[in-house]
Amino acid sequence: MRSVRWLSRFLAALVVVGGVLATGCTDRVTVFKQKPFFDQPPAGAGDFLGYSDEATKTTVCGDCHVGVQASWVKTKHASAWADLEASGHANDTCRSCHTVNELGNATTDSAGWETTKDTRYQDVQCESCHGPGLQHVENPDASQPIPSLAVQTDTTSLTNGCAECHNGTHHPFVEQWALSKHATFINGIDGHAATTEGCVECHTGQGALNGWGVTGPYLEKDSSTPLPIVCGVCHDPHGSPNLHQLRFPINTNSIDVHLCAQCHNRSAQPDAGAHGLAPMAPEAQLLVGAAGYFPPNLDLTQSDSIHGTHGSTANPTLCTTCHVHAYSTQFKDTGEAFSAVGHTFNALPCIENGVPSGNLDCAITTAARSFDACTTSGCHGDASSTRSVLISRLILVKERSDTLHAMLLRIDANLDGAGGPIDPNDGVLTPAEGALFNYNLANWLEEVNKNNNPGYYPNGFTNQYVSLLGSTVHNPFLLTALLDGSINQLANTYSAASTSPMYLQQIKTEITDIKAKGQVH
Structure with a gap:
């Protein structure tokens, strides 16, 4: 009986204490402390x-x-x-x-x-x-930390941008870029590309980014002073799914999506429009066999795709394999190490004091140029044999080119001036006009010089083969076929352009040989 009373009192006490505790919990204030942003x-x-x-x-x-x-x-x-x-x-x-x-x-x-x-x-x-x-x-509306995309080329007084770090003998990106046409060719052939609609998309940094749908802010975005093709045009500082943070892929054989072909893929066939009978940035189409005027008697079309190894699946990165090649060298006078980073964008860079100079007009020899991109890509055995192949092709293309040019002068001494069989503005494409386009395609750098553009060599090249170098290397087989076909067609169309039957037979045999060797795909 005493035990029951004791238990009852104990339970009652628990109820009282529990009530007090419950009352205390309801009066407690919880304070949330937010972590600083x-x-x-x-x-x-x-x-x-x-x-x-x-x-x-x-x-x-x-x-x-x-x-x-x-x-x-x-x-x-x-x-x-x-x-x-x-x-x-x-x-x-x-x-x-x-x-x-x-x-x-x-x-x-x-x-x-x-x-x-x-x-x-x-x-x-x-x-x-x-x-x-x-x-x-602290106040997002009060300030906007907007970056600069401009590249300062005086590395002794850098104050902003990529150049402050991407310079020096171990990674001379800005020094090599400053020697390139990406840095200096902003006004183009005619001197007004930086301000002309249709040209700004590839000759100015702002135009390229706008054309590619890049809408983010940068200091020079709305500036009246055009940027050249600076680092931030090709590379996305925020990252991308492509190699090297590039805005388009380079590990592709498709010229529709390849980064370089976004610009180096313009006028590659005769057009009576803006550039008439001169190609404009035809490199990508030349590489894959689609550039040029295909004479009817050639029995070939762009769809036949005449190309060599440079434009095939054996070269999975196309342009960049040769044009953005990095290698180690040293200054000849001091022996100091130098890391060439491929940003002069010259496939066979001229060498001065042991390092790439940015010059284009040096001799095509293993002493004057670096053939490293050719010999380390898995395509060519050594520099001497590579040069031998190149020179043999240059000699052939030059001979055909000179022959074609002489025939064109006999047809129309005024060439692409107004009037005569060669008149790019008359709305009719004649065989002679197509042939002149093919001549200009082969001599593209000489066409640049003819326009007296100071960004290149307005007084002409001292080396007779340099003006043929770029086009020939991109596709020697296509160039040979186009020049041969044009020579043959002119001889059959214009009495003033007649040439020896033996020479024409040699040309026909050459075209047949190109087909037979499987260089038509």
């Missing part, structure tokens, strides 16, 4: 924010710009620090271009990694190009 940068960092999560490589910028963050994190910039440290030659000089600091943007004072050595600034992040982001994240 970003950690304030350390003193002296110059308002650079860096990573918000180093483990996942999430930048403070990427907390909002998630799409760009997801693309960027797959780029080489996102692993710049680790790649350098694993290279075996890391030092503080190198680390400046593998971290976030004043290099690559408009900041001039030391900042970021340079002043703090904080690991949040490792890798080449958004702010490396856009500049410090503190003001923007």
Whole structure:
């Protein structure tokens, strides 16, 4: 009985205590403390924010710009620090271009990694190009850290952009690019390509990006001063699914999608329009056998696709195999190492003091030029044999080209001037006009010179074969067939263009030989 009373009192006490505790819980106030959106940068960092999560490589910028963050994190910039440290030659000089600091943007004072050595600034992040982001994240409407796409070529006084890091003997991208026609040919043949509709898409950086649907902001986007074809035209700084962050693929044989063919694939057949009887950037179609005027008696058409190895599946990257070839060399006078990065875009670069010079008009010899792209691509055995094949083709193309030119002058001494059998503006394509187009296709660089363009060589080439070099290398078989076919057609169409029957028979045999060897696909 006593036990029952004790148990009843104990249970009653529990009810009272439970009620008190319950009352206490309902009076408690829960306070939620939100984590700061970003950690304030350390003193002296110059308002650079860096990573918000180093483990996942999430930048403070990427907390909002998630799409760009997801693309960027797959780029080489996102692993710049680790790649350098694993290279075996890391030092503080190198680390400046593998971290976030004043290099690559408009900041001039030391900042970021340079002043703090904080690991949040490792890798080449958004702010490396856009500049410090503190003001923007504190008030997004008050400031927009917009990057510059301009490339400064004076490497002694760099203050902004890609050139601040992508320079020097170990990676001289800006130095080699500055020697290229991507940097200097902005006004084109006629001197007005940078301001002419239909030309700006390939002669100016703004025009190319706009034509490709790139809408993001950059400082020079609306500038009246056109950019040349700078780094950010071909490479997407935010990343892409293509090799080397390129905006279009290069590991393809399709000239419809290949990066280079977005521009080097313009007027490759006779047209009475803007450029009349002169080709304009015909390289891609020449490579795959679709360029030129096909005379009716040639019994071939563009669909037959006459091409050599350079335009076949054996060359899976087409243009870039030869034109963007990197190799190691050294300065002849000092012995200092030099990494040629292929950004003069010359397939057989002229060499001065042991390194590519950007010149076009040097002798076609193994001493004056580098044949490294030919011999290391798996196509040619050594430089001497490569040169022998090239010279033999150049001699043939030059002989056929000179013969055709002499015949054209006998038909119309005024050539493509107004009136006569060769008049590109009369709306009728004559055999002589088609033949002149083929001559100009073979002598494309000479056509550039004829227009007295200072970006090339207005006084002509000192080497008689250089004007034929580009077209011949792209497709010697097609050029030979087109020149032969035009010579044959002119001889059969115009009495003034007659030539020896023996010569014509040689040409016919040559065309048959091209077909028989399987160079028609």
